[in-house]
Amino acid sequence: MIANPLHAIAEWRDRPGPSGIPSICTAHPLVIEAAMRCIAPTPLPLLIEATCNQVNQEGGYTGMTPADFRRFVEGIAREAGFPLDRLILGGDHLGPNPWKTLPADQAMARAETMIRDYAAAGFTKLHLDCSMGCAGEPVALDDAETAARAARLAAAAEAARPAGGVAPVYVIGTEVPIPGGAMEEIEGLEITSPRAALTTFEVHRRAFADVGQQDAFSRVVGLVVQPGVEFGNHNVIDYDPAAARDLSAALAQMPGLVFEAHSTDYQTREALTALVRDGFAILKVGPGLTFVLREALYGLDAIAEELFPGRRQRTLRQAMEAVMQQAPGNWDRYYHGSDAERALQRHFSYSDRIRYYWPQPAAEQAVAELLALLGDADLPETLVAQYLGGLYPEVRAGRLPPRARALTLAAVERLAADYVAACRG
Known part of the structure; x- marks a missing residue:
């Protein structure tokens, strides 16, 4: 054994x-x-x-x-x-x-x-x-x-x-x-x-x-x-x-x-x-990790609109809203308040119930489209500062390439690093 x-x-x-x-x-x-x-x-x-x-x-x-x-x-x-x-x-x-x-x-x-x-x-x-x-x-x-x-x-x-x-x-x-x-x-x-x-x-x-x-x-x-x-x-x-x-x-x-x-x-x-x-x-x-993933993807979504306005039929956030509205079972009974309050929670609540929707084909397609649009090009540091501010110091110092996929992974790694540091004492 x-x-x-x-x-x-x-x-x-x-x-x-x-x-x-x-x-x-x-x-x-x-x-x-x-x-x-x-x-x-x-x-x-x-x-x-x-x-x-x-x-x-x-x-x-x-x-x-x-x-x-x-x-x-x-x-x-x-x-x-x-x-x-x-x-x-x-x-x-x-x-x-x-x-x-x-x-x-x-x-x-x-x-x-x-x-x-x-x-x-x-x-x-x-x-x-x-x-x-x-x-x-x-x-x-x-x-x-x-x-x-x-x-x-x-x-x-x-x-x-x-x-x-x-x-x-x-x-x-x-x-x-x-x-x-x-x-x-x-x-x-x-x-x-x-x-x-x-x-x-x-x-x-x-x-x-x-x-x-x-x-x-x-x-x-x-x-x-x-x-x-x-x-x-x-x-x-x-x-x-x-x-x-x-x-x-x-x-x-x-x-x-x-x-x-x-x-x-x-x-x-x-x-x-x-x-x-x-x-x-x-x-x-769990949810904390997908929360920062969503933060990074939405930041890239905003950067894509700055660089390539109108290139996509809809933004990632718009795509995720449509996916969640089409299948409300994973959020409807968990979020309360006015329509505006519930809309905010769908995307930004700590419970991060949007995480249930990332495996949906329409969501996967929207993420793939976003990452393909940004490709492997270096994104402007100023836009990283504006929409992904937590990652800007690493980019500015040259330790993190300002590319879409690298930035996405780095956002999750930053949070995971807190857990590693805590476990190592």
Whole structure:
């Protein structure tokens, strides 16, 4: 059996080198390439995660199965020259969520199929999330039922993983933030209590033992908790180390574990560094990465209109508006207010629900048209300063070529670099 590089993540704090790892939660090829470029010069492995809604046996909203996603990411790695042996694939929120409108027995049967497919495809970090109720059940389940279902999924994964391959590690936890951020403006959060964290750990330990999965439980490396970070459509709640002090201290009673922090998008580099220092060693980021990608693409969109006015039938922003209006399911119930307020949120909210539309053919065509129009020519520094101001210093210093694709990747790399710096301490 090949050792999993994440199996000893709890020990990273006590030895030279990184003490945490970013978890890049995206299926966007430019974001994945940028993450590879950012991680490549460091000693960190690259952890790329897909969610149960993005990727599953039915295709998810990306149209990809776990095996498809693996081929997709590895194809990007080969093109970028990123070593495949430094790549870790993870599955996020693996459980019945995509089928929670069905009765529990049906939803869990589909969840078992899904996690078997993830394990068989060589995903080696698996987040077990069975905290949500299914048809006829409470919205949130109690610890005992959540743990029992998680143990059932772990057993399915163990049975499906390739013989002789890397043994998967698991992340558990019942206090799971809403995937993709909160729907409303948020004023404060209730941090997970140390007692709740310890109870979750112990209940899962017993549940795994009840189904003969003690070996799998020995590879539980992370516990999802709420450290007091979140973002909504309009605002971000920043990490407060003092408020999370007691929760952080509880890790001493759970040897071999770290905390996994979801919704760390939009935290400052200083806050991310503090999170890792305090034991929140797995930092999930997704919408924040596609948010800065959209910023870069919209900046290039404006530059294209300055340089080539009227050359396209419609701008990228106009194309994205049309795509979102034609299929409102991914934003309509999440954005509130007047028509003008909702229009602003469609393009600029922190929850970044526009990210669901980039894989649409019309969106891909609009991006390709924009990048083809700008080509490989050097863009005027003054326009970079006007529309992509955050990248201007690097361009002005000659460290970043002022070309469309390079600027797009650099925008994402800048954010990913905050996570790398935080994990390296």
